[in-house]
Amino acid sequence: MQTDGKFSVRRRDALAALGGLAALTSPFAMAQQSAEGQPLRLIVPFTPGTGIDIIARTVGPRLGQRLGRPVVVDNRAGASGNIGTEAVVRAAPNGSTLLVSVNTLVMNRSLYPKLPFDPVKDLVPVSLTSWGQLLLVTNPSTGWHTAADLLRDAKARPGRINYASPGVGTPHHLSMELFKSVNGVFLTHIPYRGTSTAVTDLLGGQVDLMFLPIHVALPHIKAGKLVALGIGSDKRHPLLPQVPTLAEAKAGNINVAMWYGIFAPPGTQPDQVTHLNHELKDILALPEVRTAFETQGMDPASSTPEEFRQLVARDADRWASLIKAQGITAD
Known part of the structure; x- marks a missing residue:
């Protein structure tokens, strides 16, 4: 009986050790270990000073602190955002590269049908960050x-x-x-x-x-x-309360609010996306972040990865219909 008891204790210890080893060798843990100490690149596909750039430079340092990594904001402008977007599509899915973008992303899908990548399907939505009017x-x-x-x-x-x-x-x-x-x-x-x-x-x-x-x-x-x-929104903005919505101005029920958000390269592990999403949700709730966004006319917002994916898909269909109806091309 005593031997059986010792065997049971040893077996439990062995199973616990195996469980710990499995946790350490999970895709997320391995990605964290391989990325440890490496800079986190936030690629902004437009020039400095844009709304996207403001988001990256506000959120980036705080995300880096939480992940224990230095952050580099990399402005890769050109081709209506396609150059920077493609850099993220081609990046390794190891948590070292993220895209900070705007709804131009889904517009480009219809405007540039010959792109060597799909800006909607070939990126992993992480989180909505804000709305801009x-x-x-x-x-x-x-x-x-x-x-x-x-x-x-x-x-x-x-x-x-x-x-x-x-x-x-x-x-x-x-x-x-x-x-x-x-x-x-x-x-x-x-x-x-x-x-x-x-x-x-x-x-x-x-x-x-x-x-x-x-x-x-x-x-x-x-x-x-x-x-x-x-x-162009459903309601007036606190920074300009005297300015009516276009619907109030009898100019059509037009909502052209821009969403901003963060994406990861294709192949990024779901648990890594979830971890990033949780960190971003906490960052976006910080009073100083809300103030930084609101003074620039942006409304802070967050979402789950799935909610963000659905928003991106709906918006892609919406703008595709307009682009086709108006015969708009990027040429």
Whole structure:
């Protein structure tokens, strides 16, 4: 009996040891060990100063502290975000590379059908981080004070009114195409290479109007250099409570809010995605993070990986329908 007791104790100890070994050799634990001490790269597929860049530089250091790793924000701009996105699609799924992106990602799927990757299927959604709102703004020289003023003149002078965007296929561009479609008006598109040059010409009166994120438009609105005609969301924004939604302005029930989120390379283990998601949820709930986002006109938000995946899939279908209906191409 005594021998059996000793055997049972030893057996339990052996099983416990095997359990511990199994935990240490799980895909997640192995990935953590292999990545330990290596920098975590947050790839931003657009230039510094954009909303995505702000998110990466706010969330990144805090995520690095929690994971015990240094963080590098890597801006890889070009091809409407496709260059940076592809870098993540091709990256090793070891937790050392993440993509911080915006809904341009799903627009590109339809705009660039010959891409060597699928920007929706070939990435692993980790978490939603925030929502950003777009304002319809104009130069004061147009004389428009409301969206109704714009629509009146657009219907009287089809094609004579122009609008700017940072480039074909950007949320700014497709939001205006949706505005045109809903309201049955023809506005001429003037695409630029980036937001700054487009805003410079808008301020100078070379173009009439455009959609802009709140954090870009707000200083110019406060200075009286731009007029906000409406916000493309379901409700007004606390930073500009006097600006009506486009629905309130009788310009169509148009919601063009942009989502921002974080993705991992294909093949990333589910338990690693879950771990990152939990860390990000805690970070996004921090008061200083909420303040940093809200002062830039972004609304902090979080989600499960599955909720984020569903949002991305729905949005991809939504914009694909518009792109096909309007015959929009990236050429």
